[in-house]
Amino acid sequence: MSDALADQLKGTSLNDAASEDWKKNLKLPAKDNRQQTEDVTNTKGLEFENFQLKRDLLMGIFEAGFEKPSPIQEEAIPVALTGRDVLARAKNGTGKTAAFVIPALEKINPKVSKIQCLILVPTRELAMQTSQVCKTLGxxxxxxxxxxxxxxxxxxDIIRLQDPVHIVVGxxxxxxxxxxxxxxxLSECPMFIMDEADKLLSIEFTPVIEQLLQFHPKDRQVMLFSATFPLSVKDxxxxNMANPYEINLMDELTLRGITQYYAxxxxxxxxxxLNTLFSKLQINQSIIFCNSTNRVELLAKKITELxxxxxxxxxxxxxxxxxxxxxDFRNGVCRNLVCSDLLTRGIDIQAVNVVINFDFPKNAETYLHRIGRSGRYGHLADGWSLRAIP
Incomplete structure (x- = not known):
């Protein structure tokens, strides 16, 4: 977004006293005063009101704890609202989900009992999380x-679809x-959104994705979001996209705000x-990654024994x-979670401030996504990797 357009949007907010009265009755969560990194705070100074969103949507946004749009939200929301295709690359944990959920919620007509938005994600866990964001903001x-x-x-699912559904996440x-x-x-569904698009456009999923597109109208809006864009995304x-507006807030694989250590x-x-790290680090919550399901269970047993x-x-x-x-982990029932790469994609648990690679990942993208489970929304965190000596 150009600075001139940003300045123009700043002039669209409602500034009269009456328009601010509704904010006084909002049930706002406690303010999060933790330090944040520049990839979240380095914005153009826009407010959510500048996007001319429905007041009921603004209420959901503020009550969810959002205060100002992050850079990816500043870039993506106004363009998405125009109906243009969007191709967006931004770091995990910088507000990508809200960057496409907010314009989708704004454009949906609740009086029309048809599917108006399809959001595709690669894993069940991310589907659950994304649907919850939709419900919370909307x-x-x-x-x-x-x-x-x-x-x-x-x-x-068949029974559920007999009732009106506006957004399908899956x-x-x-x-x-x-x-x-x-x-x-999906014949009248105008919005087709893909999160973690690099994973969705792997050899495994691409044929399915292209079949799904055939069920949508030809003038649908396509939005792709991810932290990495391999050649499959460009292809x-x-x-399948019409003159997409390209957003790239990541010039390289980066994990700003996460201090990375190797042992x-x-x-x-x-x-x-690992036991030494647990005793020395100040851990709110941690995620420990292993390279196989067998090692996940064995390590979890060892940690419990400790x-x-x-x-x-x-x-x-x-x-x-x-x-x-x-x-239960998301709700703080337990402090540590051992997992395979099942949870490397998009999972957003802001209490996680430490990620540990018990087994070192096999490629750079997996490393990025694993360590990116900490430091969500620009908060500072640690990433540890245990490298086995041959």
């Missing part, structure tokens, strides 16, 4: 949000099932090293059990 709008993923009963395979059975009618954009230890000494509260989660667990673990 709680005053009368908008119905549905989350659907594989691993749950298709029958329940994983590609399940939504394709529903669309293919003509249960989910998809060239083929070179023998494999058999890793648990001892006397620390610990949950674990991996792809081979039953969906209901994974949901319960994610819900």
């Amino acid at each position: 709680k005053h709008l009368g908008i119905n949000v549905m989350v659907t993923t594989g691993g749950t009963g298709l029958r329940d 994983t590609p395979g399940r939504i394709l099932d529903l669309a293919g059975k003509t249960v989910a009618d 998809f954009s060239d083929k 070179f230890v023998e494999e058999k000494q890793k648990v001892h090293c 006397g620390y509260s610990c949950f674990y989660s991996h792809a081979k667990m039953a969906q209901q059990a994974r949901n319960r673990v994610f819900h």
Whole structure:
């Protein structure tokens, strides 16, 4: 966004005294005074009111604890509101989800009982989290949000879609099932949104994504968001997006605000090293990553034996059990979570201030996404990686 456009938007806020009265009755959460990094604070000075959003939407935004738009929100929201395709790259934890949820909520007509927005994500956990953001920000709008993923009963989704649904959040395979059975009618759905687009456009998902697009009207709006944009994203954009507005707030893989440490230890000494970190660090909550499901369970058992509260989660667990673990960890029931790369994508738990690679990741992108589970929304955090000595 140009500085001139930003200045123009600043002049659109409502400044009369009467327009401010509604704010006095908002149920605002406690102010978060933790230090934040520049990738969240270095804004053009816009307010959410500058986007001329519905008052009921503004109420949900402020009551969720948002105060001012982050850089990705400043860039994406006004463009998305015009209906233009958006291709946005920004660091994890800088407000990407709200950058597409807010314009989607603004554009949806709750009086029209049709699916008006489809949000695709790569994992069940991210689908649950994103749907909750939609519900929280849109709680005053009368908008119905549905989350659907594989691993749950298709029958329940079919029954749910008999009632009005405005936003569907889910994983590609399940939504394709529903669309293919003509249960989910996407023929008049104007918004097609992909979060963690690099993962969604992997070899595994791309054919499904392109099939899903065929169920949408030709003039749909497509929005892609992610922290990394490999060639698969460019190929998809060239083929399926119309003159997208490109936003790049990451010139390189970066984890600003997260201090990264490396410990070179023998494999058999890793648990001892981990125990030392637990005793020395000030941990609000931590996520510990392993490279296999077997090691996840073994390490969680070891941590529990050391006397620390610990949950674990991996792809081979039953969906209901994974949901319960994610819900309880998010709500602070447990301090430490051991997991596989299942939780590297988009999961936003702001209490997490330490991430530990018990097993070192196999590539740079996985490293970025793992360590990016800490330092959410510009808060300072630590990332530790244990490197085994050959």
